[in-house]
Structures are given as structure tokens and as C-alpha cells.
Amino acid sequence: MxxxxxxxxxxxxxxxxxxxxxxxxxxxxxxxxxxxxxxxxxxxxxxxxxxxxxxxxxxxxxxxxxxxxxxxxxxxxxxxxxxxxxxxxxxxxxxxxxxxxxxxxxxxxxxYSHDYDAYVAAMQAIELRPGLARHEADAALAQVVEEPPMRAFLLNNLVLGAEPRWRIGLEEIAASMPNLLRxxxxxxxxxxxxxxxxxxxxxxxxxxxxxxxxxxxxxxxxxxxxxxxxxxxxxxxxxxxxxxxxxxxxxx
CATH class of the missing domain: 3.40.50.1820 (Alpha/Beta hydrolase fold, catalytic domain)
Incomplete structure (x- = not known):
């Protein structure tokens, strides 16, 4: 690739x-x-x-x-x-x-024993609807990700607009997490x-x-x-x- x-x-x-x-x-x-x-x-x-x-x-x-x-x-x-x-x-x-x-x-x-499955799940749970605002996405993530700098870091991957989307391959990352920890x-x-x-x-x-x-x-x-x-x-x-x-x- x-x-x-x-x-x-x-x-x-x-x-x-x-x-x-x-x-x-x-x-x-x-x-x-x-x-x-x-x-x-x-x-x-x-x-x-x-x-x-x-x-x-x-x-x-x-x-x-x-x-x-x-x-x-x-x-x-x-x-x-x-x-x-x-x-x-x-x-x-x-x-x-x-x-x-x-x-x-x-x-x-x-x-490593830690993982970020909860972060991935929280990102996937955000409703990607037209007109989604960054502060709304931030509020949704805050239920799982307590630290504001970490939320800001994750939200760098969110593309807003008429058709909001994640740049990042959340499904692929979630499926590969065991490989990434080993x-x-x-x-x-x-x-x-x-x-x-x-x-x-x-x-x-x-x-x-x-x-x-x-x-x-x-x-x-x-x-x-x-x-x-x-x-x-x-x-x-x-x-x-x-x-x-x-x-x-x-x-x-």
C-alpha cells in the first residue's frame, strides 16, 4: 500500500x-x-x-x-x-x-495490556448527521473520554460538513486492536x-x-x-x- x-x-x-x-x-x-x-x-x-x-x-x-x-x-x-x-x-x-x-x-x-476499544466505540457511537457541530461531538465523547486534550486529538479525525465522516478507519482499527497491542x-x-x-x-x-x-x-x-x-x-x-x-x- x-x-x-x-x-x-x-x-x-x-x-x-x-x-x-x-x-x-x-x-x-x-x-x-x-x-x-x-x-x-x-x-x-x-x-x-x-x-x-x-x-x-x-x-x-x-x-x-x-x-x-x-x-x-x-x-x-x-x-x-x-x-x-x-x-x-x-x-x-x-x-x-x-x-x-x-x-x-x-x-x-x-x-501491552491497555487498549482503546472504549475510545473507538465512543467515536463510532456519534451520530454523523448533517449539521453536526464539533461541540456536540465533543460532548458525546466526554461520556467516555474525560481528558479534553485527548478528545480534541481524537476529533482531529472528524470531518464535518454536509456529510460528516471519520477519516480514520475505525472498524479496521477495532478489528486489529489485538494485533496492535502485541x-x-x-x-x-x-x-x-x-x-x-x-x-x-x-x-x-x-x-x-x-x-x-x-x-x-x-x-x-x-x-x-x-x-x-x-x-x-x-x-x-x-x-x-x-x-x-x-x-x-x-x-x-
Whole structure:
């Protein structure tokens, strides 16, 4: 699958991969700040303006590889957050020749027990009628999603107008949720020995000390860095700190 892409700048290619319920445009601040690079922000399948379909990390990594090839990019540095981080790790482990450097933001190669089924169900329950206002959709989501910033993030995927619709593939995401929570070593993989940075939020619970062993096994040259005062969405909460870390690691 060829994914929708947004390209900024010129130079060595850097591919940005967003997290669940996100889109390429959510990473615009980072993309515009990595001067000296050709930054390619991708909408993962079922997100943004990319096509929809069944999801697992092998398939999503293949999407990224196919899209890079279509753009004439045989190799790039990859930066992935959460869902995008697992996708980037899978590509590095299965097609290492395509990954010059790897940055994984606030996720680890482990399975997770949390899920977002309630969020998906709440989004699906909103009546998509003509004239639907954003504040009405927000009020409907508030019954399940308490945090206003999270509701705003989810509602970025809602297109209002004469025929309201969700950009995001809610049915496909719901059906694929078990695959997205798991981590299984990709078939035929080898440890990725290229330069790797695991960048975590200091206040996030996503990368626990127990993840150190699988990280070391799969990414033996990985560095680890913590962004103080940031939670899971570290690039939105501490953008300047994240940008500084990325520039240093990517030599930009």
C-alpha cells in the first residue's frame, strides 16, 4: 500500500511515523524543525488520507517500505512514536538496509495490556448527521473520554460538513486492536545493529525497566534518553526538547 505523505525540506531523508489515532500533520512542528533533512511524514494505513485495510506490524512496515520505494528513497532514518515506533522497529528488524538510523519514541518491543476499544466505540457511537457541530461531538465523547486534550486529538479525525465522516478507519482499527497491542518478533528477523535511540517521556509508563532486556536483545546498539516532565505524547508536550534530541542523534 502506498501511504499518503507530506514532504518538508531537502537533504538526507528522515521518515516520521505517528501514533494510534494520529496523522502525518500532527508531526508538523517536528518536520519543519529538522532543517537540513528531507522529512517525509506518512499517514499509516487507516489514518489521515491513507487507504484503509487490516493492520498488523508486518503489513504496516511493508507499507512504509513500499512508500519509500515509490518516493525514490532506498534508505532513510526512521522516527516513530508509539504505533509508529513499533512499525519502525519492525521495518528495521526485517529490512535493515532501508533504515540508516532509528528513533523509537515512548514505546518498546513488548506487548501491552491497555487498549482503546472504549475510545473507538465512543467515536463510532456519534451520530454523523448533517449539521453536526464539533461541540456536540465533543460532548458525546466526554461520556467516555474525560481528558479534553485527548478528545480534541481524537476529533482531529472528524470531518464535518454536509456529510460528516471519520477519516480514520475505525472498524479496521477495532478489528486489529489485538494485533496492535502485541509484540511478536517478526518472522526471519535479525537484531538491528544500526544506531538506535529509545526516547521516552519521564512521566510515561509505556517504557518500563522490564523493557531493557528485549531492547538490548533486538537493538544491541540502542541508546536511551528520557525527556523530563513529558508523558506519552512527549513530542506534543515537550517539542523543543524532543527536537533537540532528534537533531543531535540524526546529526542535523
Amino acid at each position: 502506498i501511504l499518503n505523505s507530506i514532504v518538508n525540506g531537502e537533504g538526507a531523508p528522515v521518515v516520521l511515523l505517528h501514533g494510534l489515532f494520529g496523522a502525518a500533520r500532527n508531526l508538523g512542528v517536528i518536520a519543519r524543525s529538522l532543517s537540513g533533512a528531507r522529512v517525509i511524514s506518512l499517514d499509516l494505513r487507516n489514518h489521515g488520507d491513507s487507504p484503509h485495510g487490516a493492520m498488523d506490524f508486518g503489513t504496516m512496515a511493508a507499507d512504509v517500505a513500499e512508500t519509500m520505494q515509490s518516493l525514490g528513497v532506498p534508505q532513510a532514518s526512521l522516527v516513530g512514536h508509539s504505533l509508529g515506533g513499533k512499525t519502525a522497529m519492525t521495518l528495521a528488524l526485517t529490512r535493515p538496509q532501508m533504515v540508516e538510523r532509528l528513533v523509537v519514541m515512548d514505546i518498546a518491543p513488548v506487548s 509484540w511478536d518478533d517478526p518472522p526471519g528477523m535479525q537484531p538491528y545493529t544500526g544506531p538506535t535511540l529509545f526516547l521516552r517521556g519521564g512521566d510515561s509508563h509505556y517504557v518500563q525497566p522490564a523493557a531493557d532486556a528485549p531492547i538490548a536483545r533486538l537493538f544491541p546498539n540502542a541508546e536511551r534518553e528520557t525527556v523530563a516532565g513529558a508523558c506519552h505524547w512527549l513530542h506534543a508536550e515537550k517539542p523543543q526538547e524532543v527536537i533537540a534530541s532528534l537533531k543531535g542523534f540524526l546529526h542535523l
